[in-house]
Amino acid sequence: MIDRKEIMDIVNDYDADNIKVGTVGSHSALDVFDGAVEEGFNTFAACKSGREKTYNQYFRAKRDSEGNVIRGIVDEASVYSRFDEILNSKNQQKLVDDNVLFVPNRSFTTYCGIENVENNFKVPLVGSRNLLRSEERGMDYDYYWILDKAGLPYPERVNKPEDIDELVMVKLPHAVKTLERGFFTAASYEEYLDKANNLLDRGIITQDALDNAVIEKYIIGPVFNFDMFYSPIEDEMNKLELLGIDWRFETSLDGHVRLPAPQQMTLSEHQMNPEYTVCGHNSSTLRESLLDKVFELSEKYVEATQKYYDPGIIGPFCLQTCIDKDLNFHIYDVAPRIGGGTNVHMSVGHSYGNTLWRKPMSTGRRVAFEIKRAIETDQLDKIVT
Template structure:
């Protein structure tokens, strides 16, 4: 019997609970400081304690994971703390999903290309600040956790914000930024699962994110906002998620979008999409969905639905979280002899 492994962070509890529910043994790679947290839960069977997650590529840890016949479930912390290069080159254990997609998610140009190939409506990108002719959001290139992004409506406000952020030490002088049309509307995050076993695209859940400090701005009267410009730096750091159900008439396009993304991945990112991914964007004033990014793996917003969501309940007769959905796929892959297609 195989063991399901993941790093102790992000959505680990949901993943391992789902694995246990499907009859797997579980192993967590946890920081020593958090081992106590994970010991509170009966569904965590084995522990590998580290000081830093990047130690996971050390041979002793890999040997233990392989001895347990582990399949690793990747999530955001694997990418942010271990890094794509190490995940691609040094992590010699079976990996659920596509390793290849990770770099398409991390690189803004590749990301843009895959979204265009998917035929998504996307915000206009401004190659030069001189061309800014509407409200834009200016994003830093690295994984900045949404800190140091700002809004600019023209060249002057772009330059003003750039120098403000540089003199505050938030932006490095040579740091590249991306200038993107700002879409006013409702930000929505679609949690999809593509099953290779069933050849089926599933919508597992939908969420909204609470991002600090921008989501706090609306709680202030306009006159207070006007006063606080000095020393105020917007941030889009996610602090939590809340559930959302969509108007049913909008759902058809959501599935079309997911299907097109899966097809684009088949063409550009072999062996194609496997398992969870997320499409992220804003519904504008006309109710059109404008996608600003995707994640090619499980997102933490799925933690809302440990006991199933309004959408997963339509597909399964039992509560199915994204974590459990992954475990079902692995179990069915093993049973049907197609597990090889799910691992990279």
């Protein structure tokens, strides 16, 4: 892990009047850039060749003679043949020379590799560098471990496939789509074998991933992703904020549930098992009587990260939950960085964030606002790692 003092030394040499906000051009980057522009920052996108036009053409920023943005949100985009080329020393040095504060997202850690992010990427990150590893299921001290330490609820684990005696979710990565899932459900060992073999034959999952899959009892209920924010520099109001709630559109799952049962039964074998590839998000709100519980869960998570992952969570994080018929929460995933669904709130803001801050406040804008406040109060050292 790069020593935090080394990052502080880099930040101390930054020109605070010319800070840029950067991230990998993927995931929730548009929200990051939109929020940065709203708070007066220039923006930088690290793009992969073949996926760059969204950032360097269609959302390219145009500024007037006084530097005000009159269209778009991306001031500068560097295009690499691979995302991990950003790790090259010369590319990192350019970011440092340009006073870039980098906002990590899931694409960044996936395509660049968590060990590289921890040990080789010597650019200041807005957020908790050491917590990014906790998102990797099966590693020591992953988010399940944190949830255990915090006493937080999550779906009950099934130790081995032979023990499946009710509907479960088998969680493992997709073999081809790096960011996506090869998840499937099963209600018995026989169904597990049938579906696993089908997915193996189609190249959707690998045997190694299957051998290391997490099996959880399926929670029947709606999904809510809580987009939270923790501010270490807030000294008057509560440091914890609920900014918004989103939920996912997943292929081909959502296509399946749109079909009447008789049509589902006529699907061919290769169509039968739905995939859980996230392709979009939508916004949501929560019954107000349940909001206290959301804050309670989030407070416990924050406290656990501070105890076991010093300095703890910084800035945005996302608790991904299901709610059962008795209104109990079950945390099925934790993102210790900006969530994947925050683009649904860019420009218009999150419903709860807007209410709290009395202006449009998406997660991306809240990150930029935190940077701005840290610069103004000389506390950048408290929000970067």
